[in-house]
Structure formats: C-alpha cells, structure tokens
Amino acid sequence: MSLPAPLDPARARKLSAEFGLKGDEYDRVLAILGRTPSLTELGIFSVMWSEHCSYKSSRVWLRTLPTKAPWVIHGPGENAGVIAIGDGLAAIFKMESHNHPSFIEPYQGAATGVGGILRDVFTMGARPIANLNALRFGSPDAPRMKRIIDGVVRGIGGYGNCVGVPTVGGEVNFHPAYNGNPLVNAMTVGIAPADRIFLSAAAGIGNPVVYVGSKTGRDGIHGATMASAEFSADAEEKRPTVQIGDPFVEKLLIEACLELMATDMIVAIQDMGAAGLTSSSVEMAGKGGVGIELALDNVPQREIGMTAYEMMLSESQERMLMILKPGREAEAEAIFRKWELDFAVIGHLTDTGRIVIRHKGAIEADIPLAPLESEAPLYRRPTAETPRQPVLDATTIADPVGITAALQTLVGSLDLCSRRWIWDQYDSTVGGQTVQRPGGADAAVVKLEGLKRGLAMTTDCTPRYCLADPEEGGKQAVAEAWRNLTAVGARPLAITDNMNFGNPEKPEIMGQFAAAVRGMAAACTALDFPVVSGNVSLYNETNGAAILPTPAIGGVGVLEDAAQAVGLALEPGLDLVVIGDT
Amino acid sequence: MKAVVVVFPGTNRERDMAIALERATGRKPVMLFHRETALPAGTDLVVLPGGFSYGDYLRCGAMAAQSPIMREVAGFAAKGGHVLGVCNGFQILCEAGLLPGALLRNASLRFLSMDCHMRVERAGTPYTAHWQQGAVFRAPMAHGDGNFFCDDETHARLVAENLVAFRYCTPEGTLTDAANRNGARDNIAGIVSPNLRVCGLMPHPEDLVDPLMGGTDGLPMFTSLVDSLAAA
Amino acid sequence: MKARVYVMPKAGVLDPQGKAIGHALEGLGFAGVGEVRAGKVIELELAETDAAKAKAAAEEMARRLLANTVIESFRVEVL
Amino acid sequence: MKARVYVMPKAGVLDPQGKAIGHALEGLGFAGVGEVRAGKVIELELAETDAAKAKAAAEEMARRLLANTVIESFRVEVL
Ligand SMILES: Nc1ncnc2c1ncn2[C@@H]1O[C@H](COP(=O)(O)OP(=O)(O)O)[C@@H](O)[C@H]1O
Numbered sequence: 001m002s003l004p005a006p007l008d009p010a011r012a013r014k015l016s017a018e019f020g021l022k023g024d025e026y027d028r029v030l031a032i033l034g035r036t037p038s039l040t041e042l043g044i045f046s047v048m049w050s051e052h053c054s055y056k057s058s059r060v061w062l063r064t065l066p067t068k069a070p071w072v073i074h075g076p077g078e079n080a081g082v083i084a085i086g087d088g089l090a091a092i093f094k095m096e097s098h099n100h101p102s103f104i105e106p107y108q109g110a111a112t113g114v115g116g117i118l119r120d121v122f123t124m125g126a127r128p129i130a131n132l133n134a135l136r137f138g139s140p141d142a143p144r145m146k147r148i149i150d151g152v153v154r155g156i157g158g159y160g161n162c163v164g165v166p167t168v169g170g171e172v173n174f175h176p177a178y179n180g181n182p183l184v185n186a187m188t189v190g191i192a193p194a195d196r197i198f199l200s201a202a203a204g205i206g207n208p209v210v211y212v213g214s215k216t217g218r219d220g221i222h223g224a225t226m227a228s229a230e231f232s233a234d235a236e237e238k239r240p241t242v243q244i245g246d247p248f249v250e251k252l253l254i255e256a257c258l259e260l261m262a263t264d265m266i267v268a269i270q271d272m273g274a275a276g277l278t279s280s281s282v283e284m285a286g287k288g289g290v291g292i293e294l295a296l297d298n299v300p301q302r303e304i305g306m307t308a309y310e311m312m313l314s315e316s317q318e319r320m321l322m323i324l325k326p327g328r329e330a331e332a333e334a335i336f337r338k339w340e341l342d343f344a345v346i347g348h349l350t351d352t353g354r355i356v357i358r359h360k361g362a363i364e365a366d367i368p369l370a371p372l373e374s375e376a377p378l379y380r381r382p383t384a385e386t387p388r389q390p391v392l393d394a395t396t397i398a399d400p401v402g403i404t405a406a407l408q409t410l411v412g413s414l415d416l417c418s419r420r421w422i423w424d425q426y427d428s429t430v431g432g433q434t435v436q437r438p439g440g441a442d443a444a445v446v447k448l449e450g451l452k453r454g455l456a457m458t459t460d461c462t463p464r465y466c467l468a469d470p471e472e473g474g475k476q477a478v479a480e481a482w483r484n485l486t487a488v489g490a491r492p493l494a495i496t497d498n499m500n501f502g503n504p505e506k507p508e509i510m511g512q513f514a515a516a517v518r519g520m521a522a523a524c525t526a527l528d529f530p531v532v533s534g535n536v537s538l539y540n541e542t543n544g545a546a547i548l549p550t551p552a553i554g555g556v557g558v559l560e561d562a563a564q565a566v567g568l569a570l571e572p573g574l575d576l577v578v579i580g581d582t
Numbered sequence: 583m584k585a586v587v588v589v590f591p592g593t594n595r596e597r598d599m600a601i602a603l604e605r606a607t608g609r610k611p612v613m614l615f616h617r618e619t620a621l622p623a624g625t626d627l628v629v630l631p632g633g634f635s636y637g638d639y640l641r642c643g644a645m646a647a648q649s650p651i652m653r654e655v656a657g658f659a660a661k662g663g664h665v666l667g668v669c670n671g672f673q674i675l676c677e678a679g680l681l682p683g684a685l686l687r688n689a690s691l692r693f694l695s696m697d698c699h700m701r702v703e704r705a706g707t708p709y710t711a712h713w714q715q716g717a718v719f720r721a722p723m724a725h726g727d728g729n730f731f732c733d734d735e736t737h738a739r740l741v742a743e744n745l746v747a748f749r750y751c752t753p754e755g756t757l758t759d760a761a762n763r764n765g766a767r768d769n770i771a772g773i774v775s776p777n778l779r780v781c782g783l784m785p786h787p788e789d790l791v792d793p794l795m796g797g798t799d800g801l802p803m804f805t806s807l808v809d810s811l812a813a814a
Numbered sequence: 815m816k817a818r819v820y821v822m823p824k825a826g827v828l829d830p831q832g833k834a835i836g837h838a839l840e841g842l843g844f845a846g847v848g849e850v851r852a853g854k855v856i857e858l859e860l861a862e863t864d865a866a867k868a869k870a871a872a873e874e875m876a877r878r879l880l881a882n883t884v885i886e887s888f889r890v891e892v893l
Numbered sequence: 894m895k896a897r898v899y900v901m902p903k904a905g906v907l908d909p910q911g912k913a914i915g916h917a918l919e920g921l922g923f924a925g926v927g928e929v930r931a932g933k934v935i936e937l938e939l940a941e942t943d944a945a946k947a948k949a950a951a952e953e954m955a956r957r958l959l960a961n962t963v964i965e966s967f968r969v970e971v972l
Binding site for chain 4 (some may be wrong): 820822832835838839842844845846847848849850851852853854855856857858859860861862871874875878879880
Binding site (some may be wrong): 158339340435 | 591592594595597598601602615617632633634636637638639692693694695696722724726786788789792794795796
C-alpha cells in the first residue's frame with residue numbers, strides 16, 4: 001500500500017507549531033508514524049491532541065471527581081451522562097461551552113452551541129426535553145458588549161425555539177473580566193428508555209460507516225490554515241471560520257435519528273462536534289478497538305474542490321457519523337431521505353487498528369489509532385494556590401446607606417435584576433410539559449409526557465466566590481445546584497459541569513482549576529451527587545487577563561410526582577420559615 | 583371526533599396539540615406526514631400545529647403551504663371541513679389562502695414567549711362555543727412573526743362579517759396597545775372563515791389544558807370542537 | 815443564467831424591520847435618513863440560457879413561492 | 894436620494910435559507926434550479942443630494958449596522 005505524501009520535514013515542523021502542537025508533541029507524532037506526516041495527518045494529530053479534544057491539562061484533575069452512584073448508567077466518557085430516573089427511563093444530559101465562537105459572531109456562536117449540545121444528547125438515543133444555559137457577559141458598557149449580549153440571547157432562542165426544545169432555565173452574570181471573553185455554556189436534558197442507550201464504540205469488521213445530516217463545507221477550519229496562503233491561494237476571505245447553524249436541519253436530524261434508533265440497525269453513533277469527521281471517526285474506532293477506512297469522495301460536499309485536510313477538519317454543523325449493521329444501508333437511507341437529509345456510506349471498519357483516509361485515488365492519511373490515544377499528551381501542570389482572603393466579620397462593617405437603600409441597590413444591580421427580557425425570548429412551553437418555567441422556581445421542572453414523574457434542572461455558579469476562593473466557590477456551586485433542586489421538591493441525582501478558566505500554563509490559573517475541582521469533589525461526595533458529564537474550556541483570556549474562574553454546574557433531580565413541584569411565588573397568609581443558620 | 587394533526591418538516595408543537603386533543607376527545611389524533619396525498623376517511627377536523635415548518639425560512643408557512651397535503655386540506659375546507667391552524671398553522675393557512683391576511687414580523691422584532699390574554703370576540707363558533715361572548719382567557723404565545731396584517735378592505739370585511747374570533751386584551755378584557763405585544767392590526771389574535779369552519783390564531787390554547795402546566799384556560803376550544811363536531 | 819428576485823413590502827404594509835433599522839441608524843448618529851424599507855433578494859442559478867425565458871421562470875417562482883403578493887411586491891432581474 | 898444596500902451571505906458561508914428555498918422550488922416542479930442564495934435589500938431615503946457622498950454614507954451604514962461583515966458581504970447602489 002502506498003503511503004500518504006509527506007510534507008517537507010522543515011515545513012511540517014513549522015506548520016505543527018502553527019497548528020498548536022508543542023515541539024515534543026510533534027516529536028511524538030514523528031515517532032508514532034516513523035515518517036513525516038502528510039498535511040491531513042498533521043491536521044488529525046493537532047486536533048486530536050488539542051486541549052479541546054484531549055483534555056491534556058485538565059484530565060488529571062477531572063479524574064478525581066466522584067462519578068459513581070447506583071443510579072449512574074454512564075458517567076463521563078460518553079457523549080453525555082446517563083442516569084436512571086425510574087419508570088424504566090434514563091435522563092441524558094450534558095453542558096458544553098461555545099465561548100470563543102460567541103465572541104466572534106454572537107448569534108451564530110450561541111446558536112451552534114445549542115445545536116452541538118443537543119446532538120451530544122440525542123446521539124445517545126434521547127429525545128431532548130429541555131435546554132438551559134449559563135451566560136457570563138462583560139460590563140454592558142464595554143465595546144461591542146451590548147451587541148454580544150443581544151446576539152447571544154437571540155442565538156440561543158433562535159436555535160432552541162426552532163428545534164422545538166423548550167429553554168427552561170439558566171443564569172446570567174456580568175463582570176468586566178468577561179469583557180473580551182464572554183462565556184456561553186449550553187445544557188440539554190433528554191429522555192430515553194434506560195435499556196436503549198446508544199454508544200459510540202464502533203464494532204463489526206466490515207460494517208459500513210455512514211454519514212448523515214448536512215453537507216460538509218469549509219466551516220470553522222482552524223485559523224492556521226487561513227493564515228497559510230498556500231492552502232487558500234484563491235482568496236482567504238472566502239474561507240470563513242464561522243459556523244452557521246441550521247436548526248431546521250437539526251430538527252429533521254433529531255426526528256430521523258430517533259426513527260432509526262427505534263429499529264435495530266445502529267451499532268454505534270456519534271455526532272460530529274469540534275473537528276467533526278476527525279474526532280468522530282477516530283473516537284468511534286478507537287473506543288471499539290477497530291480500524292476505520294474512509295473514502296472522502298463519498299462525503300456529501302457543499303463546496304467544490306475540498307481537500308482531504310479540509311473535509312477532515314471541517315466543523316460544518318448538523319452532521320452525525322454511524323456504524324450500521326451490514327446490509328441495512330438501504331433501509332436506513334429511506335428514513336433519512338424521508339426527512340430530506342443527506343445520507344452516504346463513506347467507509348467501513350477494518351481489523352488494522354488504523355485510520356486510513358482515501359481521497360481521489362490517493363491515501364491522505366494512515367495512522368495507528370492506539371498510540372494516537374495512548375501517546376496523547378497529558379500534563380500535570382504546576383499549580384499555585386490562590387492566596388487566602390481575609391475573613392470579614394459582618395458585624396464590624398459600617399452601614400452607610402441603610403437597609404432599604406441597600407436592598408434597592410441590590411435588587412437593581414446587574415447581577416440581581418430581572419432576567420425576564422431574556423427568557424421572554426425563549427420558548428419555554430413547547431412540548432406542553434413545562435411545570436415550572438423560568439422565573440417560577442429555583443429550578444425548572446419538566447414533566448415526562450404521559451407519566452406523573454418530572455425532572456428538575458438548574459444551572460449555577462457564582463464566579464466572584466470562585467475568584468475569592470476557588471475551592472469554596474466550587475463547593476458552593478455544587479451545593480447551590482443541589483439546594484435549587486431540593487427547593488422545588490426534587491431529589492437531586494447528578495450534575496454536569498462546564499469548567500471555564502484562563503490559561504492553564506499559568507500556575508495561578510491551574511491552581512484555581514485544581515482547587516475548584518477539589519471543592520466540587522468534596523461537595524459531590526458529601527451530597528452523593530456525582531458528576532456524569534462535563535466540558536472544559538481553557539485559555540479564556542484577553543491580552544493576558546483571565547476571566548473569573550467559572551465552574552458552571554448543571555444539576556438534575558427527579559420528582560416522583562411533578563404535581564408536587566413547589567414554586568417561589570408567595571401567597572398571602574402563609575408563614576415564612578427560615579431553615580439553617582444566618 | 584376524528585382529528586388529524588399534520589406534521590410538516592420543522593413542525594414542533596404537534597405533540598402538544600395531540601395531548602390537548604386527546605384530553606378533550608379521549609382518543610389520540612392521527613398524525614399525518616405532509617407528504618401524504620389523502621386525508622384519512624372520516625376526518626372531522628384537520629389541525630395545522632405550531633412550529634417552524636421549513637425553518638421559517640423565506641416567510642413563515644410559505645413553503646409548508648405548498649406541501650402536497652395542503653391541496654387536500656384546501657379541498658376538505660372547500661367541502662365545509664373544519665380546519666384549525668395555531669401559530670405556524672395560522673401562518674400556513676394565510677399563506678395557502680384559506681384565511682385572509684398575513685403574519686408579519688413582531689413589531690418589536692423579537693421572539694415573544696409569554697402568556698397573553700385574549701377576548702372571545704365571536705362566541706358560538708365550533709371553536710368558541712364553550713366561551714361566553716367577551717370572555718377573557720389566557721394562553722402562552724411563542725412566535726417571532728405573529729403580527730396580523732390585512733389591507734383596509736379585508737379588515738372592514740372581517741369586522742363587518744364578524745369574523746374576528748379573538749383579540750389581544752388585558753387580563754380585565756380591555757383592548758390596549760400594551761396588550762397587543764406583537765403589534766397585530768386591531769389587536770387581532772385569531773380569525774374564522776365566513777362559514778366559521780376554518781380558524782387560525784397565534785397563541786397556544788393547546789399548551790394550557792392542564793392545571794399542572796398552569797391552568798386549563800385553553801381547554802374550552804377543544805371541548806367546543808368535540809361538542810360541535812359530535813353533533814354534526 | 816443568474817436571476818435575482820427582489821421582494822419588498824408593499825406600500826402601506828407595515829415594515830417593522832425597516833422602521834427598526836431607521837431608528838438604529840439614527841441612534842448611531844447618521845443624519846438625514848428618511849424612510850427605510852427592508853426586503854429580500856433571492857439569487858437563483860438557472861440552467862435556462864434564454865434571458866426572456868429565465869425571467870419568465872423566475873417571475874413564476876416569485877408568484878408561486880418567493881413573494882406573498884398580499885404583502886409584498888417583487889421585481890426580477892436576469893444577469 | 895435613494896440608496897439600496899444589498900446584503901448577501903459570503904461565498905462559502907452556509908445559507909440555510911437559500912438551501913431550503915432551493916428544495917422548495919424543486920418540490921414545486923421547477924427544473925434547472927441550481928444554487929439559491931437568500932439575502933437582504935435595504936432601501937434608504939437619504940437627504941444627501943450628492944451621489945458619491947450618498948454612496949459613501951450608505952456604505953458606512955452597511956459596515957456599521959446593515960451587514961454583519963463576519964459572514965455577509967454588501968453592495969451599495971445609489972438611484
Ligand atoms: N440565561 C437564562 N436563560 C433562561 N432562563 C434564565 C436565564 N438566566 C436566568 N434565568 C431564569 O431566571 C430566573 C432567575 O435567575 P437567577 O437569578 O439566576 O435565579 P437563582 O439566583 O434563584 O438561581 C431563574 O428561573 C432562571 O432559570
């Protein structure tokens with residue numbers, strides 16, 4: 001078999017740095033391949049070993065989080081977390097960030113963030129029943145910030161409303177530390193029969209690899225290529241890095257996938273998230289311990305003249321990759337055609353343990369999968385503890401304005417003022433199961449169609465606490481999620497998290513991260529409230545200044561009877577009772 | 583009453599509608615995919631539910647109005663069949679010419695998701711039989727393009743022939759600009775055809791048929807239909 | 815051939831989008847902006863090579879789908 | 894003067910609306926329709942009477958508000 005055309009060795013090393021690989025990381029690429037990589041291979045290594053895909057800075061810490069409980073069906077490691085909620089059902093949920101894209105193009109960035117997290121959930125067989133979000137904006141007076149806030153809110157609504165998944169809750173903070181780096185974290189909760197969960201591990205040598213959804217374009221191919229004119233001789237400006245969402249296609253994809261999942265044709269399925277075709281094919285084959293061969297000529301393409309490199313790195317939205325049982329292609333295709341979606345067999349599984357990419361009669365990549373995973377960089381980066389803040393004695397603090405004025409100032413402050421203008425743009429009732437809408441209770445409550453049972457859900461984090469003391473802040477965020485769930489009458493079951501931090505190569509940032517994880521782990525253990533999924537977003541910095549440490553927590557709990565849900569509206573004639581020390 | 587709920591690509595409130603219909607009739611409606619070219623035998627009521635058919639691209643409801651099944655729905659209506667369109671379904675009925683007028687972008691240009699109040703302007707139709715004339719009820723709305731528009735001539739006819747079924751109002755029943763969140767002409771929230779058989783409205787009575795979801799204000803529409811159609 | 819279909823709100827039809835844009839331009843400090851109307855352009859690649867036929871086809875598309883003549887008027891240009 | 898600002902999705906940027914319209918035209922039986930792109934036209938009444946200045950002003954409005962230049966390109970015409 002012929003080998004992929006290697007890059008010029010000196011150029012390859014230079015390019016690897018542009019693609020974000022460190023020198024020693026590139027040395028490992030050379031060792032694994034035993035030769036200089038082709039452009040496509042370098043692209044695959046660089047995305048698989050990116051912080052985003054490999055969790056190389058955070059993994060050692062994430063491992064310390066408690067992830068088990070009798071009701072946990074699948075913890076971290078799958079597309080989303082899965083817990084048993086009774087009646088033979090499972091709740092599937094996860095939270096994910098779309099911070100940087102939302103800064104570049106707020107509407108589309110936020111919209112595609114919602115689209116991505118929805119796919120993570122329905123790819124496991126769940127019908128999405130609710131969306132939530134956790135937003136951090138800069139000072140409204142900062143440049144562009146009003147447009148960012150407006151665009152993000154409209155983008156979340158635009159996507160969720162169109163796919164018909166109610167947006168039932170969320171939280172918003174403002175702080176100048178987010179001026180150049182707003183955070184957009186989106187969460188989806190779905191429901192599936194507990195014995196019909198779909199996983200991503202590929203199996204069955206010879207089984208077809210199937211591509212469904214939208215066509216592939218040059219969306220979101222990372223900046224480095226844009227900079228290297230060589231790959232875009234025909235005018236760089238034609239190559240937008242912004243991904244555009246198509247919630248209409250996503251809605252069709254949900255219906256088509258659920259229809260296919262009701263049959264027994266699927267062996268494995270995964271959405272194409274960041275670095276779409278690369279991460280999905282590598283992860284599916286890697287998890288299954290098999291090889292995979294792709295024929296890119298068969299990939300549905302939106303643009304003319306796309307290269308193997310571009311197709312493997314494209315982040316076009318609304319696409320999924322599946323392994324089907326042999327001989328079932330035509331039946332599956334009929335379902336996707338009915339929903340007017342693209343469907344293509346683009347490869348098959350092999351027993352070689354390698355990923356082989358063919359395009360236009362040439363081999364563009366040939367990489368052994370095991371070392372791509374086992375040799376992936378893993379860092380235990382140095383940490384510096386956050387200096388302890390002095391503890392203030394509240395009784396010694398002067399009260400210059402009086403309690404009424406203080407209360408008015410607080411209620412009118414950005415962090416506490418009404419969020420109605422936000423959730424008035426989100427369809428919170430579609431589905432007809434929303435028992436507690438935004439603003440109605442400490443957590444949203446959604447009933448399960450046809451059953452008494454309901455789920456409660458919430459997102460929580462107070463970044464200024466985390467800045468003052470990341471460990472206590474991490475603890476507090478978990479505890480607040482737990483309290484909000486119990487406050488509506490639900491039994492808290494598990495959380496997902498979205499760890500938003502600055503540059504992990506700085507010890508003080510890594511120290512914040514480690515401390516927040518410590519605090520979260522302590523709270524999760526104490527409350528029997530495991531982490532079942534999550535996402536990490538690092539390098540949230542502008543001109544060297546980091547955002548506040550923001551470990552956003554998404555909590556889910558169950559109510560045996562949704563009719564028992566309690567809201568927060570006070571009614572005349574009731575007694576007020578305070579529980580706990582003030 | 584045999585109800586059929588049409589599902590277009592992008593329809594997303596068909597389940598809400600099915601729940602409301604089942605609650606009122608005791609039987610599940612038939613869910614009909616838009617590619618079908620015939621209505622089931624014995625259909626009493628066709629419902630075009632809410633959602634974003636074809637992504638609301640171009641104009642809300644424009645592409646769905648051209649679907650194969652819509653020729654059947656038009657024929658059914660022409661023969662005096664009952665057709666209800668809610669939200670996107672209302673937009674589709676207007677685009678298909680089964681009801682007059684059009685639904686423009688909300689005056690605020692924003693998607694509006696909130697409860698609104700409506701006054702029943704025409705009681706005694708198959709859709710409003712269980713309300714008193716002038717009754718006020720609540721329903722969620724959730725739309726970006728619900729701003730009802732029609733030209734002067736059409737408006738005069740709607741008023742003269744008493745075809746305005748619902749108007750946006752305050753909880754007390756007063757017609758104000760503030761209660762007319764989407765900017766609709768003359769506070770119009772819903773209309774009926776001259777034979778009273780075709781009805782379109784923007785808000786979602788089907789989402790308020792259960793005390794658990796905040797009330798049963800929307801239920802009379804469905805019980806009215808059951809009574810009117812069972813008698814027919 | 816390429817055809818462009820321009821679709822504009824009819825005179826007398828409320829144009830909330832145009833109005834909002836007018837407001838926003840004012841807010842940005844642009845002076846001397848009068849009425850603003852917001853419409854759509856749809857660009858079509860047509861296999862047809864005869865200009866008159868292409869125009870007729872695009873007009874038919876506009877009538878049947880691209881414009882809603884209750885609220886919009888259209889104009890077709892062939893390039 | 895009157896200025897028209899045409900705003901189109903940039904080449905290569907996904908245009909979900911154009912795609913859906915293309916599908917629908919096909920469904921209606923129109924043959925030979927290739928790519929469809931959907932954009933906006935904004936018609937502005939300007940007090941300015943000098944064509945060059947009016948054009949410059951409209952271009953500035955497009956850059957600052959009417960077009961999202963991350964994903965859209967624009968073209969100004971003065972009538
Ligand atoms: N971004 C958002 N999206 C949807 N709902 C939101 C958002 N932000 C806040 N909310 C809703 O507004 C209400 C008040 O929010 P918040 O002040 O964060 O509540 P709490 O402090 O009780 O957790 C909650 O019901 C919450 O779900």
